[in-house]
Amino acid sequence: MKKKTGQKSREGRITLKADGALRVPNRPIIPYVQGDGTGVDIWPAGQRVMDAAVEKAYGGRRSIEWLRVYAGQEAMDRFGTPLPDETLKAFRFYRVGIKGPLTTPVGGGIRSVNVALRQVLDLYACVRPVYYIPGVPSPVRNPERVNMVIFRENTEDVYAGIEWKKGSADAKKLLRFLNEDMLAGTGKRIRADSGIGVKPVSVRGTQRIVRMAIQHALRERCPSVTLVHKGNIMKYTEGAFQEWGYGLARKEFGGKVVFEDDQAKAATKSKASRLLVKDRIADAMFQQVLLRPEEYSVICTLNLNGDYLSDACAAMVGGLGMAPGGNLGDGLAVFEATHGSAPRYAGQDKVNPSSVILSGVSMLEYMGWHEAGKVIQEALTRTIERRTVTYDLERQMKAEGRKGVKLLRCSEFADAICKNMR
Numbered sequence: 001m002k003k004k005t006g007q008k009s010r011e012g013r014i015t016l017k018a019d020g021a022l023r024v025p026n027r028p029i030i031p032y033v034q035g036d037g038t039g040v041d042i043w044p045a046g047q048r049v050m051d052a053a054v055e056k057a058y059g060g061r062r063s064i065e066w067l068r069v070y071a072g073q074e075a076m077d078r079f080g081t082p083l084p085d086e087t088l089k090a091f092r093f094y095r096v097g098i099k100g101p102l103t104t105p106v107g108g109g110i111r112s113v114n115v116a117l118r119q120v121l122d123l124y125a126c127v128r129p130v131y132y133i134p135g136v137p138s139p140v141r142n143p144e145r146v147n148m149v150i151f152r153e154n155t156e157d158v159y160a161g162i163e164w165k166k167g168s169a170d171a172k173k174l175l176r177f178l179n180e181d182m183l184a185g186t187g188k189r190i191r192a193d194s195g196i197g198v199k200p201v202s203v204r205g206t207q208r209i210v211r212m213a214i215q216h217a218l219r220e221r222c223p224s225v226t227l228v229h230k231g232n233i234m235k236y237t238e239g240a241f242q243e244w245g246y247g248l249a250r251k252e253f254g255g256k257v258v259f260e261d262d263q264a265k266a267a268t269k270s271k272a273s274r275l276l277v278k279d280r281i282a283d284a285m286f287q288q289v290l291l292r293p294e295e296y297s298v299i300c301t302l303n304l305n306g307d308y309l310s311d312a313c314a315a316m317v318g319g320l321g322m323a324p325g326g327n328l329g330d331g332l333a334v335f336e337a338t339h340g341s342a343p344r345y346a347g348q349d350k351v352n353p354s355s356v357i358l359s360g361v362s363m364l365e366y367m368g369w370h371e372a373g374k375v376i377q378e379a380l381t382r383t384i385e386r387r388t389v390t391y392d393l394e395r396q397m398k399a400e401g402r403k404g405v406k407l408l409r410c411s412e413f414a415d416a417i418c419k420n421m422r
């Protein structure tokens, strides 16, 4: 790491204003992890595109000073740990960062570097914008109807990592307690040959993600927020998420939101122009996003639902290779490519850098640098519409029978995007 965090670099530091909004200097220092495997290909491509867009949008008035930090296999090789303290300190200190894909090293002592990063920095929201870039091959007929942002709770639910293996002493102890004490007289019994997992869902965890989703919707003038849950079955966890979510919307955003039942009755224009807060049962929601995607704008949901739903929605607009993502906490964010490190393609200058590039767009928007984000989106669209694409898109375009498709390497694709900037 070239620069020591916390010393000479204060002037490039993103800070918080009293109201919690970001104060972004014109030359912010942004820590980045290149990423393992194909990170070596997609990161340089992505960085080049981001720098070119900032230059194009602000003509030298603004620029990013990149600070390299390490995580994953590369950090393991260099420092003997997959998530060095220096990396965590840099993300905390500079507040906004970005990362390529990470290989979870075998024997690294933690289950996943990504999960650890989210937990240690308390990045409690996984935010996945899902929108269609014209020209991208898609399995649905009208992918342009999809324009959503999914807020997935990142710290609770069955992902809390609290589970016991079938037959272990702890599992037996817990089963005894549950069967003989808690379930006595209920007619319910857990089979002795069961593994056990715990699904915690808290008021605090629910409220903060719902708050973030509603704040985003109000700021970006989105028409609705949908709470997605399986509360008909899991009443005290998923059902509670819905109840606490509505409660928070009513209490903290009362004058600015309207609820589905109220909306039907709403006679006045002012009421109808407020943000609509509604909810859907998770299984029905999977149908809804396919059949009536235009009715959904901001989606807020628990960890497991969000994991499934965000990949399913990403598939509708071109798959994970095109999907941006970010992990957000309070005044802290790490954006990331949503796919993995695809080791078998590493170093071949072959894979699609769009996921990390579009995560860069989300990062620029988070920083308030909307003009630069727009430059990238438009240039990427032009590049794909011209059918100059990486192998994954080329294959799909050809399968769809499109003519005149030109295969580019990862770096050439980045060159083409830079050339297509206006």
Ligand code: NAD
Binding pocket: 038, 042, 100, 101, 102, 103, 104, 114, 321, 336, 337, 338, 339, 340, 341, 342, 343, 351, 352, 353, 354, 355, 392
């Ligand atoms: P992967 O996403 O790395 O690769 C699966 C397949 O997706 C690849 O074979 C390739 O066909 C395709 N693909 C991936 N990235 C692509 C790109 N940029 N352009 C075009 N096609 C692309 O998933 P995996 O093989 O299951 O995981 C490999 C490693 O990545 C594992 O160590 C896993 O833990 C890690 N991982 C990391 C993240 C993350 O950092 N966010 C996410 C998922 C997996």
